[in-house]
Amino acid sequence: MAERKKPGFGRQLAELHRWNAWLVAFLAVSGLLLSWGAARGWLGEGRVWLKQLHIYLGLLIAILLVLYGPLMKRHLKQLRARPRQRGNLTFVLVLLVGWLLSGIVLWQFRHLPPRWANGALLVHDLLTWIGLPYLVYHSVARLRWMRQPEKRAVRVLEESAEPMEKGSAALRVPYPAADPQAWMSRKQFIRWTAGAAIAAAVLPSFLRWTKGTWDSLAPSTTGGGMSDKADPNRMLPAPEPLPDSANVIGGGAEGRFRVYTVTALPRFDSGSWTFAIDGLVDQPGHWNWEAFLQLERTVQVSDFHCVTGWSVYHNTWEGIPLRQLLAAAGVKPEARYVKFYSGDGEYTDTLSLEQAQMEDVMVAVLHDGKPIHRDYGGPVRLIVPKMYAYKSVKWLARIELIEKPHTGFWEQRGYDNDAWV
Template identity: 55%
Template sequence: MEQDRKRRNASLGKRLVRLHAWNGWLVLALAATGLLLFIPELRGGLGFVRVTLKQAHIVLGIVSALIVLLYVPAMRRHIRQLRGKPRQQWNLGVVLALLLGWIVSGVVLWQFRRLPPALTNAALWMHDLLTWVGVPYAIFHAVTRSRWLRVKRPAARTADAVAGGEDAGRPAERKPIVPLGERVGRTAGRLREAAYTRRAFLTWSVAGLLVVLVGPKFARWLFSGSGMDRAAPGTPAADANRMVPAPTPLPESAVPIGGGGKGEFRIYTVVRMPEFDSDRWTFALKGLVEKPGQWNWEQFLQMPRTVQVSDFHCVTGWSVYKTTWEGVPLKRLLDEAGVLPRATHVKFYSGDGVYTDSLTLEQASLDDVMVAVLMDGKPIVRDLGGPVRLLVPKMYAYKSVKWLQGIELIDSEHIGYWGRNGYDQHAWVPGMKPKQVSI
């Protein structure tokens, strides 16, 4: 019976070691792919593999969930083995909480097209929070449990070695008589104490380094709500654009009829953000229209504007609700230009010189598609796509072209930047596609 018990324990131990190793490598791979997806500066450079990277992250998450399922049958016995070991119990609890939180929030983000935006918004925040906490914890755990930090029990010294130690050479009559076992115990204790002191020093050094490196960024993320550097809408000191005069908001916008946007914008770009000034800024409408036109900043501000309250949804899972937007309805702009019968699509040009996208003429004619200049009564700042950006509320935000400076009516479909990199060309938010629109 005793041998069977020992054999079962040994088998359990080997199984746990394998699961621990697999889980460690998976967490490393998930952290690497997740950070590549998260860091805004890498979005442009990795655009051509972003969809593949996202799919790899999802597959790794599924495998991680399977590893947790493989652990479940052994969990009760493992917990029994950890009785009287509070540190190991604490570590197990933290790891399981992190893994379960990552898995649940990850599944929600994976299936975001089938779920309401409010749920995916919460899941993204939770996923980010667990990453801010979990990745540093995993690094700390890996480093402090590494072999070079393990404390080796010192071997007992022989009687000759002890006798030939620091007391060697002294007159025999002055040397106190200490039992050999006690002397060996003292020496071993001193060595053990030195080893633990070294381990404690290195452990606290690793912890301090992680706090210094991660702490400020985590605090900024926690208190800003997104972790991205962001500017308050319409704050002149925060705006890199120099547009004079500033647009004067309509009464419904000056005091936002939507009550102000609920949520935080995350700032993404595929290239370095452009800067604009009113002396050189222009807006053009061209292509298959009867009356093409070009406007400078002051002329553009003279166009009649309307106000609407719309939500803003990003394909990465976050949303900003009930924002009050003010601008020129695209439908009216196209009607005044006189769209020719051959035109089937509307192409949009960003002032960054790289980003483009398009809508079908049917999509572009929806009442809430807007060329926006104000948000919650304030000018749209550069970081949020100002001075002028497209707004397509019923589609994901990558269709709402930032730094909009050109519109062209064309007779064929144009695949935009993210469409060429694997994203859906018709980016309807689930449940928001109007019935009268064919595609």
């Protein structure tokens, strides 16, 4: 049997380039879908599968880099006289290695120091903001029809249908001067236009992201980690912080909360807002805003972890311990679970009765001495520090004691019911 001929060097590079292009395209689409807030709801359980696919495709990048390793020295030697191509190759390799390493940290963040995830998420986002527009432009510039020589509209010397004899008068007739060359070729014009269009589409969003990221590294004037924007909620009177809360005994939140929601952001006002605890309890409770503020509150410091990889540290929360509310309501013996309802009318989640009675589970009203902003779950939200944030129900409006287990919003879509950090 004849030995199969090994592909040539050029063909090997072309195959690696083709596979890399398709992988990056799939990773870009899946990554954008995973980060798009509006897609979180309609993707449903498919979001979990999409995340796994994104991870596995990302790991294939490592295989391509390993295959490229033995070819790299010769490839760079070929590009010695082409500085632009060498620069492009270096930039793409930095993107791929950066995406790969930061992605691995985000994938394995449960087994790594918590702050690694925040740094990896920042790197992953930054490379995406810079890399995707560049790769789109690179793809447009490398289209086959862009690389073909332009067809000349006018030829200076037209070929004659018959050969001319030496000394012919036609050869002695001077040809008119050629038209001056255009200052920009069609190829250059299309490249500049494509680059300008990509920049115009991406730059505003990139600047907003940059500002938000910069703000996350600086102290906030309205409570660490949360927005400085005016709160759309109208809750009067504002809660008066306890001394430990006003003095922010945690030292101020480190990091920045990201806004995720499965519905349009709701708005609340003190005139219509209510809070209830009912179900399998001896004494159901119902409060308006003013009555709710009269409940005894405590202060605690804890970290806040999102299952997507980011964290906010040293949060000073003030609110009512959940076990205090449960004790006051009188839990009936048949109650096994605590169900939480969001004021958005859509989101629910559940803790077992044992989990709900952990010391640090809190119905929070203030964060770092300030009312919790609407975008981050205010006026009242649940805090479950030992679990990922999808258990910490935002805009908490009702607590129900139930006998049978309830599958929460994200658990229906593939998330773990026991969301331990």
